[in-house]
Amino acid sequence: xxxxxxxxxxxxxxxxxxxxxxxxxxxxxxxxxxxxxxxxxxxxxxxxxxxxxxxxxxxxxxxxxxxxxxxxxxxxxxxxxxxxxxxxxxxxxxxxxxxxxxxxxxxxxxxxx
Amino acid sequence: xxxxxxxxxxxxxxxxxxxxxxxxxxxxxxxxxxxxxxxxxxxxxxxxxxxxxxxxxxxxxxxxxxxxxxxxxxxxxxxxxxxxxxxxxxxxxxxxxxxxxxxxxxxxxxxxxx
Numbered sequence: 001x002x003x004x005x006x007x008x009x010x011x012x013x014x015x016x017x018x019x020x021x022x023x024x025x026x027x028x029x030x031x032x033x034x035x036x037x038x039x040x041x042x043x044x045x046x047x048x049x050x051x052x053x054x055x056x057x058x059x060x061x062x063x064x065x066x067x068x069x070x071x072x073x074x075x076x077x078x079x080x081x082x083x084x085x086x087x088x089x090x091x092x093x094x095x096x097x098x099x100x101x102x103x104x105x106x107x108x109x110x111x112x113x
Numbered sequence: 114x115x116x117x118x119x120x121x122x123x124x125x126x127x128x129x130x131x132x133x134x135x136x137x138x139x140x141x142x143x144x145x146x147x148x149x150x151x152x153x154x155x156x157x158x159x160x161x162x163x164x165x166x167x168x169x170x171x172x173x174x175x176x177x178x179x180x181x182x183x184x185x186x187x188x189x190x191x192x193x194x195x196x197x198x199x200x201x202x203x204x205x206x207x208x209x210x211x212x213x214x215x216x217x218x219x220x221x222x223x224x225x226x227x
Contacts, residue, residue, distance in 0.1 A: 004156070033214065040122070042203060042217040043157075058214065090156055098207055099145050099164045102215065104156035 002026050006091050006105035013081040013112045021076040021108050023091030029103075030096035032074035034058075034066060036087040037107075043090065049074055050096060081112045115140045115208045119218035126194045127226050134189040134221045136204030140211075146187040147205040147215070148178055157203060163187060174198070194225045 004025045013019055025032065030051045035043040045058030049068040063085060065077045074093075078085060088109050092102040116139045126132045138144055145164055149157040161172025168180045178189045187204060204218040 035217075040219055042117075042219040044217075045214050048214055092157075098209060099162070101147060101159040101162055102157075103159070104149075106156045107154075 004091055004093055004103050004105035006089075006108050008108060009106065011108060011110050013078075013110065015082060015112060017081050018077065018079050019081065019110075020078075021089055021091075021110075022073070023075065023105060024073045025091075025093040025103070026072065027093060027103065028071070029093035030071070031094050032068065033092040033102065034064075034074070034076045035090045035092065036060065037090060038087050046076065046089075078110075081110075083112045086110060086112045115144075115206055115211065115213055115216050117204050117206050117216055117218035119202075119204055119221045121221050122219070123222045123224070125224045125226060128196055129193050132191050132194040132198070132223065132225070134202050134204075134223060136187045136189065136218060137185050138187060138204070138206040139185060140206060140208040142208050142210035144187075145207045145209060146178075146180060147207075148172065148176070148187075148189050149203045149205065151201040151203065151220075153200075160189070160202075196225045196227050199223055199225045 007022045033048040034046040044060045047066040049055045052071045067075045088107050091105040094100040094102040118137045147162045148160040151157045163180045171177045202221050205215045
């Protein structure tokens with residue numbers, strides 16, 4: 001029972017490089033989310049997808065793009081990485097109802113030098 | 114707007130003693146409230162939630178939380194702490210009447226001392 005799977009687990013980028021973080025869930029959830037976690041700031045929502053075919057900006061979308069490829073997969077792209085994007089990134093999913101708890105992936109630790 | 118405050122960055126408690134991790138929230142309507150736990154180098158794991166009804170909510174691993182509407186609080190509690198409870202704890206809120214997504218607190222590091 002995999003749940004939410006993120007790849008890669010670790011990544012080091014140089015400033016200006018691009019990369020895509022991959023996320024897949026096998027729980028048939030409608031909604032998927034990308035968060036970043038920074039010390040002392042909790043989790044901040046970058047983008048979310050309420051259902052297949054839709055995406056919306058969260059609290060901190062600048063510098064990121066997303067694609068909801070199908071119901072299972074939701075990717076996050078950094079077009080031109082900056083040191084301020086050094087963070088731990090988490091993908092999550094839930095059934096879409098307001099009361100539904102979210103299930104999280106293991107995280108991607110990204111360092112931009 | 115919705116927000117969550119976890120006033121303590123760090124909580125230390127001796128093994129076997131009761132523990133409390135504090136959370137207060139602000140929403141314009143009624144809240145859905147959640148507690149998550151994060152162990153080192155892991156994702157967040159769901160502990161418990163308040164939707165409606167009984168103000169005392171029981172969750173995983175012996176944790177419980179009390180919803181207090183007048184104080185806008187949702188404190189996490191456990192009667193007897195274990196060393197294995199040491200982790201980072203997050204409170205989160207969603208306004209029922211809003212399309213806004215979950216808002217997380219800044220987290221509280223719980224250390225249970227043997």
